[in-house]
Amino acid sequence: MDRTLIIVKPDGVRRGLMGxxxxxxxxxxxxLVAAEIRTLDEATVxxxxxxxxxxxxxxxxxxxxxxxxxLVGVLEGGEDTWRVVRTTIGATNPKEAAPGTIRGDxxxxxxxxxxxxxxxxxxxxxxxxxxxxxxG
Numbered sequence: 001m002d003r004t005l006i007i008v009k010p011d012g013v014r015r016g017l018m019g020x021x022x023x024x025x026x027x028x029x030x031x032l033v034a035a036e037i038r039t040l041d042e043a044t045v046x047x048x049x050x051x052x053x054x055x056x057x058x059x060x061x062x063x064x065x066x067x068x069x070x071l072v073g074v075l076e077g078g079e080d081t082w083r084v085v086r087t088t089i090g091a092t093n094p095k096e097a098a099p100g101t102i103r104g105d106x107x108x109x110x111x112x113x114x115x116x117x118x119x120x121x122x123x124x125x126x127x128x129x130x131x132x133x134x135x136g
Contacts (some may be wrong), residue, residue, distance in 0.1 A: 002035065002075050002081035003135070004118045005127040010068035011112040013037070017029040018071050021102055021115055025075055042066055046058050048130060057111070064111055072131045082124045083116055087116040 007027070008018050022032060045065045052058045074084060080085075090101025094113050097104035107114045118124035128135055 001076045002079060002121070002124075003076045003128060004082040004085050004124040005075050005116075006071075006075055006085060006118075007065075007071075007116040007129060008071040009065060009112070009114055009116060010070055011107075011109075012114040013069050013071060017106060017114065020106070021037070022073070024088055024102055025085065028088055030075040030077040030081060030084065033074050034135060036131075037069050037071050039069050040066055042070075044130070045072060048127065056095060074128055074132055075133060080121075084123060086119065089115050089117050090102045108133045 002086060007019075008021050008047050012018060032040075034038060042062060045062045046053065048075055049058065049065075051063060052061065066090070077084060090097030090103035092113060094103040094107035097107075097111075099105060102115055103113050118127050
């Protein structure tokens with residue numbers, strides 16, 4: 001079974017969409033195997049998104065992700081679970097996300113786009129180890 005990481009971002013938690021978002025993944029046949037609601041510290045967010053350091057959106061992204069509680073979770077499913085999750089989430093820019101995706105149906109802001117999903121098997125392994133080291 002493959003595993004991947006998701007984060008329901010502060011806007012998703014604040015808007016009460018955690019259940020809706022998790023339900024969409026479960027309807028795709030994925031299983032939540034670890035989850036925790038926590039407020040992320042700046043160092044963890046900077047480490048998590050390190051590949052974007054120096055880009056104009058990096059500091060605002062860090063500020064946003066540390067602005068309130070998030071739900072960090074690990075989803076498990078068949079081959080290429082990370083790809084199923086990314087397809088279910090939709091395009092980064094919700095204005096370009098297809099109807100039927102989480103972002104296409106529930107979000108309109110690029111910065112506040114509800115949910116993060118790992119973008120490759122390598123990212124999934126690194127991110128799961130960062131947030132749930134006991135699963136590694």
